Amino acid sequence: MEATATAKPIVEHQPVTPTTSRVDLVLKLVAYVVLIFVALLMFVPFIFSLATSLKTSQAVTQMTLKNMLWVTNPTTQAYQVARHANVFRWFFNSAFVAVIWIIGRAITDTMAGYALARMRFPGRNLIFLIIISTMMIPGIVTIIPKFIILQKLHLLNTYGALTVPFLTDAFGIFLMKQFFESIPIELEEAARVDGANRYRMFAQIVLPNAMPAVTALTIFTFQGSWNSFLEPLIFISGSKPELFTLPVGLANFHQAYYTDWPTLMAMAVITTVPMAIFFLIFQRYFVESQTSASIKG
């Protein structure tokens, strides 16, 4: 660093600017070409899936490269088959489960996050450390005990198995704690002067001001719930298809009719569209939280 500072005056009169801007222009062009190519690479599988879903199973067997990503005579036949395979029941289940996860976590995570951010009580730091440590435990490690515990609670093969174990999460608590630590304490102090206790303070002052963070939490929870696969796969038996969520239903349908590509792709489209809409509306939140997670990590 110091070397740079002393060297500065000597180099100053050299024609640095023109060459850099030329390099800049070339680099910019390269950047565009590469980024557009990769963006296409990201879209192609989804376009391929959408195009296939609008074809008949006969049409799919004899395709050239040209009509793989294009549809000449679109048909909703595959979507009809998907409807008969109960895909909208799975859709309902996925949506219902997501709503329960969101409500549960909005309550438990905000309360826990608030206690860890603002209250002083013995054992607080230890509890926070334990909660944070559980973030690195993969789902597969604890899946067998979870299965046994749910069996003992008579929750296997019910909506309870799809929801109860997920009513709180470490990342959400962490997110809310960070948020509560970042907001000014003055409002709470004013409420304290007015004689409010912690419970009233939380319900009337803190929670109404926490909506941005609760929105972020909702987005994450929706994503986690909508895409979750291992747990619903294990907790719902194959003989209860009326309780399948979309990913489990899709995997199950694939095992039974593994080459019915148009129907499988129709189901893939039905599963992806809500997430895509959600992502387009809230994409700022997704990218920002990924970023903040990485900086904290």
Next chain:
Amino acid sequence: MALAARTHRSRNPIAAEDRIAGWMFLLPALVIFAVFIIGPILYVFWLSFHQWSVITPEKPWVGLQNYRKLFSGNRDFEIALRNTVWFAIGVVPTQTILGLLLAVLANRKIKGKTFFRTAFYFPSISSSVVISIIFLWLYAQNGLLNAVLHRIGLPTPTPPWISNPRGVIEMALGSFGIHHISLWLAGPSVALLSIMMMNVWTTMGTMMVVFLAGLQDIPPDVYEAAALDGATRTRQFIDITVPLLRPVIFFVLTLGIIGTFQVFDQIFVMTSGGPAKTTTTLAYLVYQEGFGNFSMGYASAIAVVLFFMILIIFLIQRRIVANQEPM
């Protein structure tokens, strides 16, 4: 000491209240945590020293038998370990390097930055099952990938991608006349490689977004000073960008290794561990032994080993980051 603290705190009514209110606020979360996360962790350790076949309620104590079974030349475990390690070796550096390059390219004044970020990030928030099904179709004999390769005149593997058990290093060496190499050196099978490529496709964008955030934290005057010094773009990248991004690189690597050590969904949907067990990962082996063969104790032992592997990787990363001098 506790007494002193108490008398001191009791002067402030809200502090005294917090001693109870704090736990009340934590209670709902703690109940779920205790029953479904902390409890299961302890339970999986306990189970790994027992034998249980689900059908009968008895769970006899078997000591270290499950662990002995793992480490005394158990072929399935060794294969799963090999597949998992190859998966991580192939995927983690690739996604990190590609993510970094994309971030460096996108970290300039270009139009449509938000569009690119959105496009690259979307696969990582899509359902893993959906992506697996789409790629199965992409990799099929009459799928898109083979059609593209035919068009540009490149060979396609037989049997097709996801059902091909041949090791890629074995194939490469085979073309030089070298045959009969060991289980580990044969490399990932074409089938596993196909899943690895899909994984890179999915996570590359996440890595890019993380790196992009890291790059934006580097003050531009550092580069300006280096440019005045006559440092080339390449030198700037090696001497400034990479060292300053080191914490982010470690974060991405750890995230990547932990992620690849628990690959399950893709294996379940695409290959069920086949062909010839060449895509059976450790996570899939836990599932297979537990819910396929109903050897819950043995499956728990594999889960415990997996847990410690991830813990060790995590601790090594923490140590490396902690030892770094602040810039």
